[in-house]
Amino acid sequence: MKNIKNIFTALILTITLTACSSSDDTPEEIIDPVANLNLVDVIEDDLYQIELYSATDQLYVGYNELITRIKNKNSEDYVENASMNWTPVMHMTEMQHSCPKSQxxxxxxxxxxxxxxxxxxxxxxxxxxxxxxxFEINGEAYSITQNINVVNNEDEYRVVNVFKGNDESKYVLAMVPSELNVSINDFGAVLYKMENMMTFSIVENYTIAIDPRMPGMDNHSSPNNENLTFNAKSELYNGKLSLTMTGYWKVNLKVLNPNDEIIKGEEITDENKASSIYFDLSI
Structure with a gap:
């Protein structure tokens, strides 16, 4: 999977304005806020155009952090202070379902x-x-629906797990993309419970235990990993992932509820080389 920098960090960098010099006549440099991002899709009707930007080159299976703008097609201006929400829907041959999403x-x-x-x-x-x-602009409501293209990562590594837990609930667990190196890395994930085919709720205060292994190197692990715990402010699960050498790693996972009961996942032993839920990655 392509490791990418946090898209919001990139946005902050692109909106930083050059400081004025000692001369009051020196104008501020105007910087495009999406200059370092890729336009991955456009959703539009006759009046408005919704632009979707990402640090990646298209929409991928897994966690997609997106920046969006609304363009008035008549004036060519971008709309300020709008309220927006989105509903992704997968249209399968025999059913439809949505997926986890943020506000x-x-x-x-x-x-x-x-x-x-x-x-x-x-x-x-x-x-x-x-x-x-x-979306709503100046008190007037609008809605646009359009097909979008979502593809697998080129390496087809597992970056999202969909599973039924021991509590009979269905969950979606996805890795948050980040830059990973031979070091102790910040590592994140999101965990959602499927309430029904169209509704997913954030799971709070669970623990996501990690056990990274190198299957091609006698399945050895690494020291100083920290399990992922819930951050109420960001609504993400954060921890530390230790990677001691370059190559292919399988990050074995266990999901535990607040009572430390295993909802899904298994210990790694000499007899059991991998958990039933995991993330793949290479560095």
Missing amino acids: ITETEISSVYKGFIVFQMSGNIEENWSLKVD
Whole structure:
């Protein structure tokens, strides 16, 4: 999987304005807030155009952090202070379902908004994702729905796990992309419970235990890992991932509830080389 920097960090860098010199006549440098991002899709009707930007080159299975803007197609201006929400839907041959997603919130720039979507699967010739964006401008409501293209990562590594827990609930657990190196890395994930086919709720105060292994190197692990715990402010699970050499790693996972009961996942032993839930990665 392509490791990417946090998209919001990139946004902050791009919106930083050059400081004025001692001369009052020196103008501020105007910087494009999405200059370092990729336009991965456009959803539009006759009046408005919703632009979706990402640090990656397209929408992928797993966690997608997105920046979005609304463009008035008549005036060519970007809309400020709008309220927005989105509904992704997978149209399968026999059913439909949604996926975990965040709220869309404003950034430091009033015409630029951010959020994330976790796609559990890719589209194909017969099955596809659509994205409905509802937004309100000056008290007037609008809605645009359009098909979007979601693909697997080139290496087809597992970055999202969909499973039924020992409590009979269904969960979606996805890795948050980040830059990983031979070191002790910040490591994150999101965990959602499937309430029904269209509704997913954030799971709070669980623990995601990690056990990274190198299957090609006698399945050895690494020291100084820290399990992922819930951050109420970011609504992410954060921990530390120790990677001691370059190559392919399998990050074996266990999900535990607040009573330390295992919801899903297994210990790694000489007889059991991998957990039933895991993330793949290479550095």
